[in-house]
Amino acid sequence: MVKKILKLPVLEDEVRELNVGDIVFLNGLIMTGRDHVHKRIVEYIRDNREIPEELKELDGSAIYHCGPIIKEEMSNNKKEYKIYSGGPTTSARMEEFQEKVCNVLNIRLVIGKGGMENTNFKRIGGAYLSFTGGCGAIFVSFIKKVKGVIWEDLGMPEAIWLLEVQDFGPLLVTQDSKGNSLYI
Amino acid sequence: MRSKDKEIKVENFKKVSSLSSEKIYSALKKVLERNAISVAPELIKLLKDKLEIEEKSGNNIATEQLKLIIKNFNYAIEHKLPACQDTGMINILVRFNPDFSFPRDFKDTIIRAIRDATEEIPLRPNCVDPVLGTNSSDNTGHLSPPIYYELDDNVELLEIDVLNKGGGAENMSQLLMLNASVSLKRVKDEVVRIIKEAGGKPCPPVILGIGLGGDATYSMFLAKKALMRPLFSRSEKKEVRKLEDELLEELNRLNVGVMGLGGRTTCLDVRIEWAMRHPASFPVGVIVQCYSHRGSKVVFKRDGNILYEYL
Numbered sequence: 089m090v091k092k093i094l095k096l097p098v099l100e101d102e103v104r105e106l107n108v109g110d111i112v113f114l115n116g117l118i119m120t121g122r123d124h125v126h127k128r129i130v131e132y133i134r135d136n137r138e139i140p141e142e143l144k145e146l147d148g149s150a151i152y153h154c155g156p157i158i159k160e161e162m163s164n165n166k167k168e169y170k171i172y173s174g175g176p177t178t179s180a181r182m183e184e185f186q187e188k189v190c191n192v193l194n195i196r197l198v199i200g201k202g203g204m205e206n207t208n209f210k211r212i213g214g215a216y217l218s219f220t221g222g223c224g225a226i227f228v229s230f231i232k233k234v235k236g237v238i239w240e241d242l243g244m245p246e247a248i249w250l251l252e253v254q255d256f257g258p259l260l261v262t263q264d265s266k267g268n269s270l271y272i
Numbered sequence: 273m274r275s276k277d278k279e280i281k282v283e284n285f286k287k288v289s290s291l292s293s294e295k296i297y298s299a300l301k302k303v304l305e306r307n308a309i310s311v312a313p314e315l316i317k318l319l320k321d322k323l324e325i326e327e328k329s330g331n332n333i334a335t336e337q338l339k340l341i342i343k344n345f346n347y348a349i350e351h352k353l354p355a356c357q358d359t360g361m362i363n364i365l366v367r368f369n370p371d372f373s374f375p376r377d378f379k380d381t382i383i384r385a386i387r388d389a390t391e392e393i394p395l396r397p398n399c400v401d402p403v404l405g406t407n408s409s410d411n412t413g414h415l416s417p418p419i420y421y422e423l424d425d426n427v428e429l430l431e432i433d434v435l436n437k438g439g440g441a442e443n444m445s446q447l448l449m450l451n452a453s454v455s456l457k458r459v460k461d462e463v464v465r466i467i468k469e470a471g472g473k474p475c476p477p478v479i480l481g482i483g484l485g486g487d488a489t490y491s492m493f494l495a496k497k498a499l500m501r502p503l504f505s506r507s508e509k510k511e512v513r514k515l516e517d518e519l520l521e522e523l524n525r526l527n528v529g530v531m532g533l534g535g536r537t538t539c540l541d542v543r544i545e546w547a548m549r550h551p552a553s554f555p556v557g558v559i560v561q562c563y564s565h566r567g568s569k570v571v572f573k574r575d576g577n578i579l580y581e582y583l
Contacts, residue, residue: 089332109333157357157396172394173357175344178440178473202440202472202532220340221440221475221531222564224357225348243407245357245396258336262533270333271471272527272534 093255097148103196106215106261108268113257114217117235118150118199119143120249122177124242126185133192140238142250146193150217153179153200155245157224158234169234171251173224176201179216183207190214199259203271209263216263219256230256289429290373291572293381299570299578300385300432301392304362307436307566308354308393312503312582315540315565316345322477322537326530334535341530341563356564359395360436362386362417365500367424367431382419383412398439420493429574433500433583435567441474444560447492452554456515459484459556464522466558467539472532475562480519480542483557484512485549491557494545499561500569500583501543509546516542540565 089111094102096116106112121129132139156174160167179200182189186198186207196214198204201221209215219227230253238248262270319342326334348355364382368374375381387410389395399408399416411417424431448462467478483494506513519542529535540563549555567583 111336155357155396157354157359157394159394173354173359173396175357177358178443180473201475218472218531218533220337220344221472222356222562223340223344225351225353225355226340226344227357228351228353229347243397243400243409245398245407258340260333260336260533270534271532272529 096150098196099148100196100213103214104265106264107266108261108264108270110261111257112217112259112261113255114150114197114259115254115256116149116252117145118152118251118253118256119146120152120154120156120174120251121189122153122155122246123181124246125239125248126182126189128239128242129189129192130185133188139192142236142238143193143248146195148194148196150197150199151189151193151195152251153177153182153198156249158244158249169237171228171231171234174227174231175222175224176219178202179204187212203262203269205269205271207263208267209265210267213265215261215265217259218262219259227256230254289371289574290375291430293375293377295572295578296375296378297381297385299572300382300434301389303434303568303570303580304385304389304395305393306580307434307568308359308395309348309352310355311345311564311566314503314582316342318540319563326535326537329536331529331535333533334530334537337530337533338537354393354395355566356438357396358438358440359398360438360566361398361442362411363435363437363496364417364419365422365433365435365497366419367422367427367433369425369427369429370423372430379419382417386411386417428571430572432570433567434570435500435583438475438562438564441478441560441562444470444474445495446558447488448556448558449488450554450556452549452552454554459554460515460519460522462556463519463558464526466560467523467528468526470560471528474560475564476528476532477530477537477540477563479540479561479563479565480523481559481561482542482544483555484544484546486547486555487550487553488555490547491555492559493557494547495557495559498543498545499559499565500567501545502581502583503565504541505543507544507546512544512546516544
């Protein structure tokens, strides 16, 4: 197994070098997004609406299919977000929207569980990284900072959470940009 | 007549046993926290056994997945964090002795415990209005959480089963209305097909609850109830027990594997509950559960003691 530490944002070439079976650790800013985030982004494009400015920071970065448990708490007289758990959700539900979302935000890496057999990572120029389902607690140890939240009206699990991660992994490349897949 | 009526009432009154709402509230709070953070030690042990099997067979991917799963459970307990972010839809099964008298605010007590647990542990708010799409933010709402009641002479006083059921696995559940003439082999094939098609989606290795017979509603309820039976328990009916064992074995030959990535670890346990069926129907309810089977039973004894058991 090849181990790779990637700093976000990544270049397209770096992603194209990833092969199924590689183990990846990520550093940098990622966004969470699941069912309603995907749907809303696609609706915004359809309606020619401007997507939130902060999302442009994700250019070349990763989207994580995850509905975390995060609470706003007081720490040193300052309001801060604290994360309690954040494992992956089933990615298959996002297939309908994934390619469009990746193209619009220029997202290269999709992190989730269970795989996306109908999503073309060759066309995206990206890869699917699988994080072990149910591993929500250990994810907290990879969080440097919960940087912010977008579309909080969708509710805690559905909102976009901007997360600064450190050594987030092991993530397994289960679908690569050459069209290979590890799913049985 | 009058005096006889009175006598019966007095006798009934003596038999009635009650519990304070506060006692029920604090027991539920305790269980909700325990369920979020941990699973049965027997389940961890089985996962470790599976890890050894995968390691020996040289399956690096399954080995790494299982190692992380075990590490995550340890981390969750150590740091008091929800093991999985999907703390589930909270399913509650209340089983009570006919002698038990419910406190008037029994349902409110359950709701209160869930609301407070959601805030304090915290749990993820998982109650969404299906029409408006809004999240109630406290894990309660119209007819929620689902609370099932069962009268049971074998229960000493009151038992409450609390199962935190994640959405990813629940999504893979199915109701099969098979032809009445199907063989048990066909029933097994159908269950195997469901798990094969589900692949990595329900967070395998899965645990299966199956309801055999009954009607459409009842078979699904029995399937859920089977998941509330003790881990690795087997049916009292010999033929059903055989079916449970055979299914477990067949499922582990499927090569779906941990997280759908292949290997010998697809299913951890199969439990079947059954009921009589209509001559025209053969309902089979299949409820899929992830490996992170978070459930507990609270037993309220007549002597005032409270026992806590993992499901």
